[in-house]
Amino acid sequence: MTKKLNVLVTGGAGYIGSHAVLALRDAGHHAVVIDNLVTGFRWAVAEDAVFYEGDISDDSVVQKIIREQGIDAIMHFAGSVVVPESVTNPLKYYYNNTSKSRSLIESAIVGGVRHMIFSSTAATYGIPESSPVREDMPTVPINPYGTSKLMTEMMLRDVAAAHDFNYCTLRYFNVAGADPQCRTGQSTVGATHLLKIAVEAALGKRESVSVFGTDYATPDGTGVRxxxxVSDLASAHVIALEALVDDPQRSHTLNCGYGHGYSVMQVLDAVDRVTNNKLDRKMEGRRAGDPDALISDNSAIKERLGWEPRYDDLDQIVQHALAWERRLTDIQSG
Known part of the structure; x- marks a missing residue:
């Protein structure tokens, strides 16, 4: 893979999207970002990336970007990601994650874009019968978030069958950490990620960390994930993109995880270790629909794409998240 690609990154001002922009740049590709900045941050986008403030459902804007920038491929991150909110406001999720994705896919086909990487989720599996979870296991999501993503997976499959187009669906497990060079990280206000909450608490931004459920069938009773x-995940997107271009007849659906897990308590213990301090833990009841353990079988992405993680170390993940949280405090105050 030697050709430099022009890649449209939707949601490129968000957590994972901003890391993907860096990974594209580091790999020698050109990133073009579209983000409506509802949850993203303009400053999170790498300076040399072309930026458009806009919405992926605006066909005229997206098709104009495709023409102007000579877009070869799309990495699609834009969407809503809070599972409990999807239960209370399902129509928001079917609009932002499903309906808008349909518009984006149509713009891609109209504009002659032949490759798309889609940011999906392990929530498409629901509560799997066994763990680790393989890509060929049943997809029975238990919330509108998982369903809204699965519907987009189905659209991509059908469009690829009908057009000169291929795609890679990447099903994320629990994304954590931040860019090792502290260029970007998880910046969402009120984020629901465990590690983000824990490092906020470690720096005094929260009083405590809630632990939801202590009676799971796991070694210490707390949920294992x-x-x-996030930088390993971003590199998986670049490798997947290059695989799509190298073999345009083939599409992929692949898990993104490390193939092993940590419990809530183990994550909090790691934060304690790295900070040499003790987080205040607040024990709460289970949340509806949380499985005991959710672990990926990642053999397919390793075998098919040759992806190998570089940061598979919990303490290092915590260190990077903590460094970014400190940097974010400076950004917000300065």
């Missing part, structure tokens, strides 16, 4: 460093 597969945490993947």
């Amino acid at each position: 597969d945490y993947i460093h």
Whole structure:
């Protein structure tokens, strides 16, 4: 793969999207960002990326960008991601994640864009019968967030069958950490990610960390999740993109995780270790629909794309998240 690609990154001012922009740049590609800045931040976008403030559902704007920038491929991150909110406001999720994705895919086809990477989620599996979870296991989401993403997966499959177009759906497990060079990180106000909450608490931005459920069938009774460093996830997008271009007849649906997990308590213990302090933990009841453990089988992405993680170390993930949280305090105050 030697060709420099022009890649439209939707939601490129957000947490994962801004890391993908850096990964594209580091790999020698050209990133063009569209973001409506509802949850993203303009300052999070790398300075040499072209930026458009706009919405992916605005067909005229998206098709204009595709023409003006000679877009070869799209990385699609734009959407809503808070699971409990999807339960109370499902129509928002079917609009932002499904309906708008349909508009984006149509703009891609009209504009002759032949490749798309889609940011999906392990929530498409629902509560799997067994763990680790393989890509060929049933997809039975238990909330509108998971369903809204699965519907987009279905659209991509059908469009690829009908047009000169291929795609890679990446099903994320629990994304954590921040860019090792502290160029960007998780900046969302009121974020629901465990590690983000924990490092906020470690720096005095929160009084405590809630632990939801202590009676799961896990070694310490708290839920076990597969945490993947956001920079490893971003590199998976670049590798997947290059694979799509190299073999345009083939599409992929792949898990993104490390294939092993940590419990809530183990994550909080790691924050204690790194900060040499003790977080205040508040024990709460279970949340509806939380499985005991959710671990990826990541053999497919390793075998098919040759992806190998670089940051599979919990303490290092915590260190990077903490460094970014300190930097974010300076950005917000300065």
